[in-house]
Amino acid sequence: MMPNCREVTERASDFLDAGLPYGARLQMRLHLLMCGICREYVRQMTLVVRTLRRLPQNEPSAEVRMGLLAMFRAERP
């Protein structure tokens, strides 16, 4: 059975992790082929996930680094 739009949003996360079984994946693709709204929804969720992976990463302050290095020097494993 092809999923309806609500079911597409429920499976979107698994879909983009390639976590759906073969049949369900095919049905999902078929729905997306025909439904522009769900296509945009899945595109947005994919975009959110890819953007989270590229968030700018702040480096620790020099003070924090110096403190931890001092700990590394002092600590014998």
Place this chain on the structure above:
Amino acid sequence: MRSERRDTDEAVIDRLLARDEAAFAELVTSYHTSLIRLALTFVADRGAAEEVVQETWLGVVKGLPSFERRSSLKTWIFRILVNRARTRGGHDARFVNFSMFGEIDNEPSAVADRFSAEGRWIQPPSTWQEQNPEELLLRREVAGWLLDAISTLPANQRAVISLRDIEGVDAPEVCNILGISETNQRVLLHRARTRVRAALEIDLK
């Protein structure tokens, strides 16, 4: 990919065991901010988060000779943090209680009320112009909006989406780090992503 990463891990571990300070400094640069962010999942207090990350680094230095290398170095470090936070959670009220971590409640989906009884869209998502992460991040507020959206999630959803999507840790390792089942990991990630997308939709308007 994975074996390359393991090779890099091996080289880093060997340098750390040889007391190479530059290797430790690189490790701190790579993971300190991630550790603070993950710690803030378990405790809202910034000072307490810094304390637990400090304890984590101490645990890394002390534990390295007995690290069995069955997981990646990154997973091992994250797991030390989670274990410290879990221990703290047992007696320090500032920390979340881990007993609820594997629990899944009946929370309705963040978009549940946007469909007809037949499951068709009655309130479709607004179209986004941005085609890729670079375009989205050109709007300076976006990174802050995403982090704000994550900060309002329940702690278990916050931990899963931070590890999976911000840090890029794979699903089995996230289950291992947080001590949750594969099914719950999937449900928590699905809910978190659904809520973060919905929040960004409002922010982008």
